[in-house]
Amino acid sequence: MADIAAAYGGTGTPVVHPTRTDVVVLRMGEVVVKAHSARDDAGELRPRLRAAASAAVNGVLLAPLEREVLSAGGRAVTVWPAGRPVSHDDPGSAPWEEGARLLARLHAVPLTLLPALPPAGGPARAARAVDRMSGDGPVEQLVRRAFKELPEPPPLPGLLTHGDWHLGQLVHRDRWLLIDVDDLGVGDPAWDLARPAAWYAAGLLEPAVWERFLGAYLASGGPALGRGDDPWSRLDLPARALTVQLAAVAVVNAERDGRELDEVEHSLIESCNRIVRA
Amino acid sequence: MQCPKCRGNMRTYERNGVHIEQCDNCRGIFLDYGELETLTRMETQYHAAPPPPPAPGGPAWGAPAPHHGGHYGHHRQRSWVGMLFST
Numbered sequence: 001m002a003d004i005a006a007a008y009g010g011t012g013t014p015v016v017h018p019t020r021t022d023v024v025v026l027r028m029g030e031v032v033v034k035a036h037s038a039r040d041d042a043g044e045l046r047p048r049l050r051a052a053a054s055a056a057v058n059g060v061l062l063a064p065l066e067r068e069v070l071s072a073g074g075r076a077v078t079v080w081p082a083g084r085p086v087s088h089d090d091p092g093s094a095p096w097e098e099g100a101r102l103l104a105r106l107h108a109v110p111l112t113l114l115p116a117l118p119p120a121g122g123p124a125r126a127a128r129a130v131d132r133m134s135g136d137g138p139v140e141q142l143v144r145r146a147f148k149e150l151p152e153p154p155p156l157p158g159l160l161t162h163g164d165w166h167l168g169q170l171v172h173r174d175r176w177l178l179i180d181v182d183d184l185g186v187g188d189p190a191w192d193l194a195r196p197a198a199w200y201a202a203g204l205l206e207p208a209v210w211e212r213f214l215g216a217y218l219a220s221g222g223p224a225l226g227r228g229d230d231p232w233s234r235l236d237l238p239a240r241a242l243t244v245q246l247a248a249v250a251v252v253n254a255e256r257d258g259r260e261l262d263e264v265e266h267s268l269i270e271s272c273n274r275i276v277r278a
Numbered sequence: 279m280q281c282p283k284c285r286g287n288m289r290t291y292e293r294n295g296v297h298i299e300q301c302d303n304c305r306g307i308f309l310d311y312g313e314l315e316t317l318t319r320m321e322t323q324y325h326a327a328p329p330p331p332p333a334p335g336g337p338a339w340g341a342p343a344p345h346h347g348g349h350y351g352h353h354r355q356r357s358w359v360g361m362l363f364s365t
Contacts, residue, residue, distance in 0.1 A: 020364055091362050125365075168363035203341030204358060214335075236337050246361065264357040271341065278339035 035075040042076040047115040048181040056113035083171025097216035104222030107189040120161035121183025122191035129248040146272040158186035189224035194238035202271040
């Protein structure tokens with residue numbers, strides 16, 4: 001991977017950034033090389049990468065340095081310019097509004113300007129997270145039940161959707177940009193707002209921050225929430241799904257680390273409990 | 279006690295601090311002195327009760343509104359920040 005970085009102008013000592021999955025991210029100077037998950041289908045990655053390289057998403061999605069998917073050690077590899085991530089020091093001062101505006105612009109990109117894309121990865125991610133729980137205690141049963149009882153999604157026209165948005169999906173170059181095309185595709189864009197919505201509904205994200213995020217999205221003409229008065233009519237289902245996903249991830253992480261759920265993680269389980277009672 | 283109207287038997291009930299006699303026969307009700315006022319006051323309070331504060335926009339299953347301060351404290355920062363930035 002360092003060879004690939006060097007071939008695209010990367011200099012200096014390669015630094016591997018830790019990820020929670022089998023994804024490997026290596027930075028060398030101004031170049032980032034990403035080895036995608038072994039489970040990812042390179043056939044789906046190819047149009048996603050080309051979409052990120054297309055002029056239609058210029059200024060919204062970070063454009064790759066190489067529009068073709070490369071290969072290293074049997075894994076699909078993509079090459080990107082480096083950017084500055086959001087600081088972890090103070091989430092309150094993170095660029096929530098900028099993230100929301102970028103999502104609003106992403107959702108408004110006409111699909112006709114892009115290569116044919118696979119479905120956005122949000123719903124599949126939630127299902128995978130639930131599948132990864134191995135235990136069968138009351139918490140796992142609750143999370144599985146909340147997942148099983150999710151209502152059927154109403155038929156909505158699919159729009160360009162990021163598929164896995166959180167604060168780690170923003171980098172700053174001359175401006176803030178969205179990164180990570182692994183779940184980019186055609187879907188219900190409300191899923192991109194659903195993780196902050198789930199945090200807010202769990203009492204984790206401060207209402208003022210949520211209002212800033214949602215307000216910026218709506219003020220930018222984001223199409224995900226329809227024209228009605230209540231943004232939650234469209235948000236409810238994906239926010240439930242993300243709550244279940246976050247709870248399942250928390251259960252898996254705690255089990256892997258051999259510890260109890262902490263207070264933050266527990267508030268997601270409580271959210272699942274309210275979901276099955278709602 | 280006998281019903282002043284039909285002479286039926288009156289039965290005593292206590293409801294939310296109001297003393298009521300009701301006739302088993304004609305269902306007529308007798309109130310002690312001051313109890314009509316008590317009822318009227320309770321009715322006024324019921325209608326004047328402020329509606330529950332509107333939810334600040336959120337799902338039916340949302341967390342109850344936290345008290346001021348405290349809830350979004352720094353003691354949870356590490357795990358919370360991890361979640362903000364990861365898949």
